[in-house]
Amino acid sequence: MCFDKKPRFVQCESGRGLEKISKFSIHLYGMRLESMSTQVTLDKSQPDRSKIPFDPVEIDPPYQKSKKITIGKLHFSETTANNMRKKGKPNPDQRFFCLLVSLRVLTESHKHYTAVIHKSDKIIVRASNPSQFENDIDYMWTRCNSPDAIYHSGRVGVNTDHPDEALVVYGNMKLSGQLLKPSDKRYKEGFRPVDNEEQLESVSKLKIYDYKFTKQYRQRHGLEEEASERGFIAQEVRELFPTAIHEIAEEVDSDPFLAINKDYLYIETVGAVQELNRKTKHLQKRLETIENASLTPKRRSFYSKLASRCFANTGFRYFFISLIIVQLLLQVFTLFIFFKNGLS
Numbered sequence: 001m002c003f004d005k006k007p008r009f010v011q012c013e014s015g016r017g018l019e020k021i022s023k024f025s026i027h028l029y030g031m032r033l034e035s036m037s038t039q040v041t042l043d044k045s046q047p048d049r050s051k052i053p054f055d056p057v058e059i060d061p062p063y064q065k066s067k068k069i070t071i072g073k074l075h076f077s078e079t080t081a082n083n084m085r086k087k088g089k090p091n092p093d094q095r096f097f098c099l100l101v102s103l104r105v106l107t108e109s110h111k112h113y114t115a116v117i118h119k120s121d122k123i124i125v126r127a128s129n130p131s132q133f134e135n136d137i138d139y140m141w142t143r144c145n146s147p148d149a150i151y152h153s154g155r156v157g158v159n160t161d162h163p164d165e166a167l168v169v170y171g172n173m174k175l176s177g178q179l180l181k182p183s184d185k186r187y188k189e190g191f192r193p194v195d196n197e198e199q200l201e202s203v204s205k206l207k208i209y210d211y212k213f214t215k216q217y218r219q220r221h222g223l224e225e226e227a228s229e230r231g232f233i234a235q236e237v238r239e240l241f242p243t244a245i246h247e248i249a250e251e252v253d254s255d256p257f258l259a260i261n262k263d264y265l266y267i268e269t270v271g272a273v274q275e276l277n278r279k280t281k282h283l284q285k286r287l288e289t290i291e292n293a294s295l296t297p298k299r300r301s302f303y304s305k306l307a308s309r310c311f312a313n314t315g316f317r318y319f320f321i322s323l324i325i326v327q328l329l330l331q332v333f334t335l336f337i338f339f340k341n342g343l344s
Contacts, residue, residue: 010105010113019107024115025056026069027104030076033096033122040097045073056104079125096122121153159222164248171222181263196278199271202240206232206265232265234258241268290334 009018030040043051054074081095102117157163159170210230213223237260238245244264247256 007105010107010115019109019111022106022108023058024060025058025104025106026071027056027100027102028054028071028074029100030097031100033098041077043075043077045075051075076125080123083124083126094124097125098122170220172224194271196271196275199268200275203268203272205240207236209233232260234260237265241265244268 008021010021011018028042030042032038032040042054044054045051057069057071059069076097080097082091082093085091099120100117101120103115105113105115107113155163155166155168157168157170160168208230209232210228212226212228213221215225217223218225218227234245235258238258241264244261246259246261248259
């Protein structure tokens with residue numbers, strides 16, 4: 001951590017007033033996880049291989065930039081219990097330590113205050129060499145402050161032992177709730193409009209396939225045999241929407257494994273639908289304009305008078321019907337030319 005400005009005062013624990021800072025120091029110590037009130041001291045190695053208790057290291061206050069502190073080789077003064085594995089598996093009664101690193105403040109009144117503290121994951125300290133300790137991934141789950149929640153530091157894999165993301169699931173997954181993604185305007189910046197016409201053009205070029213995964217892929221990812229899928233080809237999508245494609249560490253034929261961000265395609269599809277809606281409304285207005293222009297009140301009055309006179313005579317009756325047919329053919333031809341020009 002670092003401070004924006006050189007710290008000079010620290011607030012008292014009671015919250016009443018400030019005390020002037022005398023110096024900063026780094027403290028390191030261990031703690032038993034089964035008994036958080038029990039501390040485990042650390043020893044520091046000497047050139048003659050002897051050990052002395054580790055004393056806090058005084059440092060200058062870190063401000064404006066991070067500070068790197070080098071501390072010599074340390075040893076836990078004792079080991080964790082039940083370290084022996086059973087049948088190659090971790091001991092169910094395994095005990096753990098954790099390492100705590102704290103930055104403390106000493107005031108001019110000789111009072112200590114903790115500015116910040118960091119707690120490590122669960123670690124195992126073996127008797128063969130207490131300076132060599134290890135994390136046991138089988139026991140990295142801890143209970144959070146909330147009684148109905150647990151915490152895990154690192155990546156989680158379901159049916160896979162090499163997750164490359166925070167959560168990787170090989171197989172089907174059921175969800176009764178919703179997947180929520182933050183989208184608050186307060187956490188966004190750099191807004192710029194998007195060309196919906198370009199989105200429509202790109203979406204119209206997407207090809208949809210029916211396909212099945214290979215046997216090797218199904219076995220590796222725990223999928224049902226002969227499961228039919230419908231979707232896109234990542235290589236083709238990358239030509240139209242490069243941002244929608246992500247590379248996964250798993251390799252196929254020495255090339256990265258490609259995955260599609262379907263949320264990105266969903267947004268592009270929404271933009272394409274908006275452009276289609278705009279074009280449809282524009283065509284509808286033009287069609288209404290043509291219809292209104294071809295059937296004005298004066299033309300309607302003319303045709304009604306002509307019909308009343310012509311239908312009194314049989315010869316004129318067939319002539320009038322022929323005029324109506326010609327008029328209809330002209331309107332159909334006009335609409336055909338309109339749609340052809342509009343769609344092009």
